[in-house]
Amino acid sequence: MKIKDLKKLGEFGLIREIQQRVGTAAHLVKGIGDDCAIQFQREGWELLTSTDLLVEGVHFNRQWISMEELGRKSAAVNISDIAAMGGQPKSLFLAVACPIEIPVTELEQFITGFLAVAEEHGAILAGGDTCRSLGPLLISVTVQGEVETGCAICRDGAKVGDAIYVSGTLGDSAVALTDFLAGRNPEEALLQRHNRPEAKVVLGRQLANGKLASAMLDVSDGLLSDLGHILEESGVGAEVELSSLPLSEPFRRRLQEAPELIDLALTGGEDYELLLTSPHQGLSEMAFEGGKLTKVGAICRQPGLNIRQADGSLYRCSRGGFDHFS
Numbered sequence: 155m156k157i158k159d160l161k162k163l164g165e166f167g168l169i170r171e172i173q174q175r176v177g178t179a180a181h182l183v184k185g186i187g188d189d190c191a192i193q194f195q196r197e198g199w200e201l202l203t204s205t206d207l208l209v210e211g212v213h214f215n216r217q218w219i220s221m222e223e224l225g226r227k228s229a230a231v232n233i234s235d236i237a238a239m240g241g242q243p244k245s246l247f248l249a250v251a252c253p254i255e256i257p258v259t260e261l262e263q264f265i266t267g268f269l270a271v272a273e274e275h276g277a278i279l280a281g282g283d284t285c286r287s288l289g290p291l292l293i294s295v296t297v298q299g300e301v302e303t304g305c306a307i308c309r310d311g312a313k314v315g316d317a318i319y320v321s322g323t324l325g326d327s328a329v330a331l332t333d334f335l336a337g338r339n340p341e342e343a344l345l346q347r348h349n350r351p352e353a354k355v356v357l358g359r360q361l362a363n364g365k366l367a368s369a370m371l372d373v374s375d376g377l378l379s380d381l382g383h384i385l386e387e388s389g390v391g392a393e394v395e396l397s398s399l400p401l402s403e404p405f406r407r408r409l410q411e412a413p414e415l416i417d418l419a420l421t422g423g424e425d426y427e428l429l430l431t432s433p434h435q436g437l438s439e440m441a442f443e444g445g446k447l448t449k450v451g452a453i454c455r456q457p458g459l460n461i462r463q464a465d466g467s468l469y470r471c472s473r474g475g476f477d478h479f480s
């Protein structure tokens with residue numbers, strides 16, 4: 155790209171740049187370039203749609219994440235919502251409100267990261283909107299995916315006696331953010347979890363195809379908060395075993411220095427792991443292509459969410475999950 159100044163490149167110059175970098179997809183009759191994208195809808199499949207906002211200063215700080223990683227993350231956290239339903243992502247729509255002083259090269263890096271993650275999941279950028287921002291960089295991503303009719307895994311299906319599972323490890327992203335906020339540089343493994351989250355599409359598809367989960371969502375606001383959504387929608391309660399939470403090696407090391415960090419595994423956001431309930435009690439022992447599951451508790455009749463310590467006593471968490479307005 156020869157023009158480095160967004161003002162010179164202009165809105166349509168930028169859109170053309172983006173358009174030139176996007177390929178084709180079988181389901182896309184028409185992508186970027188018209189008033190609407192046109193998509194072919196397969197018989198026997200349902201359409202899933204979700205939107206996410208990423209606002210500079212609220213969701214990210216440009217000093218802590220590269221534009222390429224921000225592009226990756228913008229696509230990944232959105233695709234994660236399709237994974238959380240057991241769906242296959244198909245099309246992405248990217249709306250950007252951009253401060254005029256951001257160099258075009260940085261926007262190109264953003265697009266590079268965004269398109270790389272889309273491609274990793276077999277999804278295509280099918281449209282969007284572009285304008286100037288007089289304030290922060292603002293990114294809105296809409297994703298559409300599909301799932302076999304009747305196979306989407308919703309939040310309202312948890313039943314008494316179901317086991318509760320979570321994929322991967324919890325709290326790593328939140329420790330990295332805590333470090334940044336304290337003026338420290340997080341160690342690489344934790345930083346990766348924060349800046350390069352991965353959508354668990356393959357695992358979500360396996361769970362949907364195998365009809366293995368009764369309820370599911372992705373952990374974006376913390377385990378307790380997100381499990382709370384399942385409990386509320388399903389009209390049940392839960393018991394979670396504190397000692398069974400899946401924790402990474404770097405997280406465990408930090409925990410030795412500061413035991414109170416355990417609350418970040420319970421309430422820290424942006425893990426983008428899958429949290430699910432299932433009548434099957436042995437999923438932790440199953441080998442899934444898309445990642446490992448850990449059993450962390452069980453669904454019970456009595457409403458509310460209890461966290462049990464190894465000695466059987468109840469644990470009181472000092473923090474709540476993430477809420478934008480409180």
Ligand code: ADP
Nearest residue numbers: 169172186187188189248249250281282283284
């Ligand atoms: P409209 O006037 O209908 O909003 P635009 O001129 O904004 O159309 O957009 C022209 C085409 O470029 C549309 O197909 C739109 O979806 C696409 N587009 C605009 N901005 C983006 C973007 N940031 N990423 C991907 N596609 C975009």
Ligand code: MG
Nearest residue numbers: 282283284285
């Ligand atoms: Mg427009």
